[in-house]
Amino acid sequence: MSTFSKTRPPLLETTRPTADQTVLRVTDLTTGFRRGATTTEVVRGVSFDLRAGRTLVLLGESGCGKSVTARSLMRLTPERAVIGGSVQLGDEELLTLPLADVVRRRGKRIALVPQDPAGALSPLRKIGSQVSEVLRVHGIVGTRQERTGRTLELLDRVGIPDPQRVAGSYAHELSGGMRQRVAIAIAVACDPEVLIADEPTTALDVTVQAQILELFQDLQARLGMATLLVTHDVGVAERMADEIAVMYAGRIVESGLAETVLSAPRHPYTAALLRALPVPGVRRGELQPIPGQPSAPSERPAGCPFRTRCDFQHDACSEYEPPLFVTDVATHAACDLMRPSQQAVG
Numbered sequence: 001m002s003t004f005s006k007t008r009p010p011l012l013e014t015t016r017p018t019a020d021q022t023v024l025r026v027t028d029l030t031t032g033f034r035r036g037a038t039t040t041e042v043v044r045g046v047s048f049d050l051r052a053g054r055t056l057v058l059l060g061e062s063g064c065g066k067s068v069t070a071r072s073l074m075r076l077t078p079e080r081a082v083i084g085g086s087v088q089l090g091d092e093e094l095l096t097l098p099l100a101d102v103v104r105r106r107g108k109r110i111a112l113v114p115q116d117p118a119g120a121l122s123p124l125r126k127i128g129s130q131v132s133e134v135l136r137v138h139g140i141v142g143t144r145q146e147r148t149g150r151t152l153e154l155l156d157r158v159g160i161p162d163p164q165r166v167a168g169s170y171a172h173e174l175s176g177g178m179r180q181r182v183a184i185a186i187a188v189a190c191d192p193e194v195l196i197a198d199e200p201t202t203a204l205d206v207t208v209q210a211q212i213l214e215l216f217q218d219l220q221a222r223l224g225m226a227t228l229l230v231t232h233d234v235g236v237a238e239r240m241a242d243e244i245a246v247m248y249a250g251r252i253v254e255s256g257l258a259e260t261v262l263s264a265p266r267h268p269y270t271a272a273l274l275r276a277l278p279v280p281g282v283r284r285g286e287l288q289p290i291p292g293q294p295s296a297p298s299e300r301p302a303g304c305p306f307r308t309r310c311d312f313q314h315d316a317c318s319e320y321e322p323p324l325f326v327t328d329v330a331t332h333a334a335c336d337l338m339r340p341s342q343q344a345v346g
């Protein structure tokens, strides 16, 4: 045979997208929640592409709409949610596809590691049966014996040292880190093209966090998934991101290549986030918390929603909500200071 590769091939023989190919395209995604006669929009006009083998980090403070964005992509929102815009997986539009067809693609082509993995595992069934269930539902492997073999292989793949023992355990018998590995095994069981991970390390202690992030990097290198990683942690973004999209008040306010966004932030919110959190190697000096709180979606101020917390607030900020302008460092930032005429002056 031809070339010898040290990396194992994917579990399944499928046609994989080539590296960097856009696998998921989100355009103008808008999600609101109905209450009585009013609908409050919590995700507003979010657009991004996910590419094979690349990680986009969605970064922002609590309540800015990260989880609702992640769940809207898979139509995992409650019934009273109203979703608009477009989510294209390959050549399929997930927002208009019958829900039953979207459900069939979940886990198989697009998978989620949820914000609370411990809660996502059943307390009543052994781990092995929960992993093999995914393989059964998607008709991945035929016989029960084959599924058991595949289950052990998956547990091994996510770095579980004794797959046989863990397969026979219940969720409560495992550590937080092990439960997270199981949740990841379930997510990657069918070699999805797109992996969405919502705060996958938040509940874990620092050492285990590092191990889980390493696992994501390893799996992505082996399987070439397009990954959306949701986090409020600038350190996680710095370590994992190829690209970063910073979210504030339901919108992406800055986006671009990770190293550029982190080293040359052009939105005052991004700059404030970087000053507020310790990131080794990115900046030094005193940490400064961002003053104030983000306003609730129903109480957003007119104009730029960040203006009430911003050191650079000026008259124009209350007059309109800036769109994403192209910046001098080829990122995009939704700040009046980045308006082309302003940049020329500055």
Ligand SMILES: Nc1ncnc2c1ncn2[C@@H]1O[C@H](COP(=O)(O)OP(=O)(O)OP(=O)(O)O)[C@@H](O)[C@H]1O
Pocket (backbone or CB within 6 Å): 033, 042, 060, 061, 062, 063, 064, 065, 066, 067, 068, 069, 078, 232, 296, 297
């Ligand atoms: N089911 C729901 N019904 C109504 N409002 C909701 C619902 N889920 C979320 N929200 C609101 O949508 C906004 C965004 O919530 P979301 O969970 O996406 O934030 P987040 O960025 O993931 O925050 P965190 O970092 O705390 O997880 C919040 O104001 C939240 O209260």
Ligand SMILES: [Mg+2]
Pocket (backbone or CB within 6 Å): 066, 067, 068, 115, 198, 199
């Ligand atoms: Mg969340």
